[in-house]
Amino acid sequence: MIILTVEQTIQWMKEIHKRMEVNKEQLTTLDQAIGDGDHGINMERGFAEVVDKINNTDYDTVADVLKSAAMTLTAKVGGASGPLYGTAFLKMATALQDKEVNQQNFKVAIDEALEGIKMRGKAEFGEKTMYDVWYQAAAFLDSEKVEDWQELIEACQATIEDTRALIATKGRASYLKERAIGHVDPGSMSSFYMFEALVSVLELEV
Amino acid sequence: MIILTVEQTIQWMKEIHKRMEVNKEQLTTLDQAIGDGDHGINMERGFAEVVDKINNTDYDTVADVLKSAAMTLTAKVGGASGPLYGTAFLKMATALQDKEVNQQNFKVAIDEALEGIKMRGKAEFGEKTMYDVWYQAAAFLDSEKVEDWQELIEACQATIEDTRALIATKGRASYLKERAIGHVDPGSMSSFYMFEALVSVLELEV
Amino acid sequence: MKKVLNSTDQVVEEMLDGFVTAHADSVKRIPDTTVIARKDAPVSGKVGLVSGGGSGHEPAHGGYVGKGMLDAAVVGEVFTSPTPDQVLEGIKATDSGSGVLLIIKNYTGDVMNFDMAAELAEAEGITVEKVIVNDDVAVEDSTFTTGRRGIAGTVFVHKIAGAIAESGASLAEVKAAAEKVIKNVRSMGVALESCTVPAAGKPSFTLKEDEVEIGIGIHGEPGIERVPLQSANEITSTLVAKILADIDYTNSEVAVLVNGMGATPEMELFIVHRQVAKMLGEKGINIYKTWVGEYMTSLEMTGFSISLLKLDDQLKEALDGQSDAIAFRL
Amino acid sequence: MKKVLNSTDQVVEEMLDGFVTAHADSVKRIPDTTVIARKDAPVSGKVGLVSGGGSGHEPAHGGYVGKGMLDAAVVGEVFTSPTPDQVLEGIKATDSGSGVLLIIKNYTGDVMNFDMAAELAEAEGITVEKVIVNDDVAVEDSTFTTGRRGIAGTVFVHKIAGAIAESGASLAEVKAAAEKVIKNVRSMGVALESCTVPAAGKPSFTLKEDEVEIGIGIHGEPGIERVPLQSANEITSTLVAKILADIDYTNSEVAVLVNGMGATPEMELFIVHRQVAKMLGEKGINIYKTWVGEYMTSLEMTGFSISLLKLDDQLKEALDGQSDAIAFRL
Ligand SMILES: Nc1ncnc2c1ncn2[C@@H]1O[C@H](COP(=O)(O)OP(=O)(O)O)[C@@H](O)[C@H]1O
Ligand SMILES: Nc1ncnc2c1ncn2[C@@H]1O[C@H](COP(=O)(O)OP(=O)(O)O)[C@@H](O)[C@H]1O
């Protein structure tokens, strides 16, 4: 069964942008605490560009939409999150090339995205980065067939809370050592919004 | 009748220093309002040096004490007030050279100091500078024989209040035009302390 | 936030415009990019030197573009690494066929974006090498983590690699010289007050009236430790001691860089330098040359960093080489 | 007050010490004075150029000492003119028998102290001439008052008089060139935040979060008007319009100096320069050369000034002349 259409994928990007806009200041504040205070700015700017690009392009496949997003994020965001998200979406696009997006294929795509982030960022699970959230999301999709997509949100949510307790060993937060404890990782938070946005379109009637 | 001995002149300088120390912040605050915020610092530094110099020198005449003060102020203060007060005290010293300090000679000395400030600063009465206070002090001494030195303090005090209402046409306060109105001139204030210190030693039993 | 701006999302664009307008005799902007290049780039027969990073570090990096230093600086958003396509433009604008060296400061974002650009350039047939500057001793050097950051010591890498490249050396030689500098330069900084990223609109961190943050990076990242405000000599001693503990400077000659973070009066930087010179003198470390001023800033952050570069004859000669870069004339 | 200091009454002493230590290859301190002189002063056969003023304006004035610019800078306490005996030491250190030109900024204190020094020097048989810089159009030029202040435009006087002196010109010729610069240079500044004099311990003035002070001097003196914070373009337009109204720059070539007051990020100065260039372009005024950076600061004041110097061939040539001064290498 197809779980994601071209229309839904476009909507997914718009829903992400909406969340980045609304939470721009929250993400920036999180990044001020343990990074350099630009994550919300980067994300909002990046997804505004993605939406702009998508609004001006016709798409035949989900893969094409994701590829557009990937290219735009890579070319417009910069910083750590630009290449990481750019890679994640590019890997998803490649995995879904010439395929319909059923749950099985989508799971593979998320696995690929996860591998992409790992490859690009040299991150492992538990280093207090966005990787943690993608790792949990992938793990969730691995578990049988999904009945209730809300559970994906909950899984991600739990991971975010887990990052709070961690010392970071990748990204700028790693400079802080113990002082990073008690703070949520901004990239994990923005990844959470991506999955939250995804669920909101998966449940759309199309 | 001698009104000022060597001892009293030395004491005069110490009394000035005491007042500059106590009122350093007030003078600086006045100068922050309409100048560059260093007058209290300049005055305290200058008279500390004067006292230091005087403590380490033996004097035979009032003129010598005043000359020491003049040289020290000129060499250690800088800014506008350094040359102006340096000149004032130097002119007093010159006027009192080889003379005993009776009221008549002292009056002439203050007249000379006044002329010195005018020559150095090209100031006239009513330009909202220290000149105003010296002008009033000289005018007061011109008026018959002084019975009550407290009246000199009152004359100076009144002049200070007068400077508040003026637009300045000399010194940094002149840049402010109308905005200088309502603020007392810092140099007038420090001159007031000099005369206040003078009266305190004139009334000393020696 | 009180800044001289027109619009927070145009700061980089307008700065670049103002920069090339001011210095049109020596630099150019590659059209439709955020790349500032030497006016005569690519310089035929010469290895191209490209650096860059987020903006907000002015005069880095545009100020270091010029004969004897960088061929191009690629500029990102404030405190945000430039994107791979922009870096690629920088590489293309400076490659004369002799290859291009990328001088990257060790931040995850910078490394990833420059890496991707290098891959793209290689795909277009341009030979690219990279060096990664990691002079900040405030951060632990560990292979399991991100490792030390690149901060003000990077300026020495630009200068020396620039002189070597100008002498007609090969890409491998220029890279080797840059790596020698990286191996021999250490830095550490302190902040008294935070900066404010224009688009964020509020300070990156807040310190109490009597607190300083030791070991800050150059992007308003928090440092390693908050301590009470101390005297200039004490703060300086802390930083210098940490630097000297990291590599052995005994009996060596060094170049010193006392770098203002943006809002610290130069007067205070000289007071710091006085203590640096005193400490080095006591340790028998000879100062070959000193720079005091703003070289790698964090917008209007108050604070400073100290960098020490251990020299040998090759490095000395390269350090003394002529430079036309606007912010590093020699 | 949060500053990198050891003791508020040692700032000048320690700064001078740090300065000469950092730049011992090109400058020296005349022992027991606050005079920074060219290492080779007095330069035989050359007119000596002496300037100075209070400290807190760094890199002014020590940074302008060097071949092609000043022979000596005499430094006073923070924002306080140096005393006559110190200026005299500066004169004596630089007179090679060809006479000395004093470049004085028009402040009552500076004028009086330098005047007294000139009298003392003349008494010792040294020929001394003076020029008084008064480029600040924020202040009215009137013979009944103190007249306009001298601000950042003074740097152009140093540069051009320096080049003319270096060419072997006579005292009269150097003075004439300096006066030509003074006649043709105009400046104006704005502050966003005050500075704090170390010994005062509190800001010289206070502005509201949305207020700027137009027409400030360089000592934390209040300006002429407080207005709401505007865009970079608007503030710049106000200053440039005031400058252009003062002398006729039509069809001329100009040198531009966009000068940071101490804490303004260079990024913002370039945004200002962008608008300056735009306005001059619209008026058909041609920019010959531009400087953007910190040249005449007020400690850590936030703000900037703009200076325009109208050029002729003589001034252009002198402006282009070589300079070894630490803060104005050319
Ligand atoms: N090596 C890495 N691997 C995976 N994620 C990383 C890595 N480094 C940083 N990140 C993620 O990127 C986020 C920061 O993104 P952003 O603030 O946009 O970039 P920058 O750190 O360059 O300012 C972090 O919160 C973290 O989740
Ligand atoms: N031309 C002048 N004639 C007389 N007094 C002057 C003149 N200019 C300034 N003053 C006096 O000097 C005072 C300022 O002294 P100070 O703050 O120490 O010097 P500066 O203005 O150089 O900082 C003013 O308040 C004023 O009384």
Ligand SMILES: [Mg+2]
């Ligand atoms: Mg960030």
Ligand SMILES: [Mg+2]
């Ligand atoms: Mg004053």
Ligand SMILES: [Mg+2]
């Ligand atoms: Mg960043």
Ligand SMILES: [Mg+2]
């Ligand atoms: Mg003063």
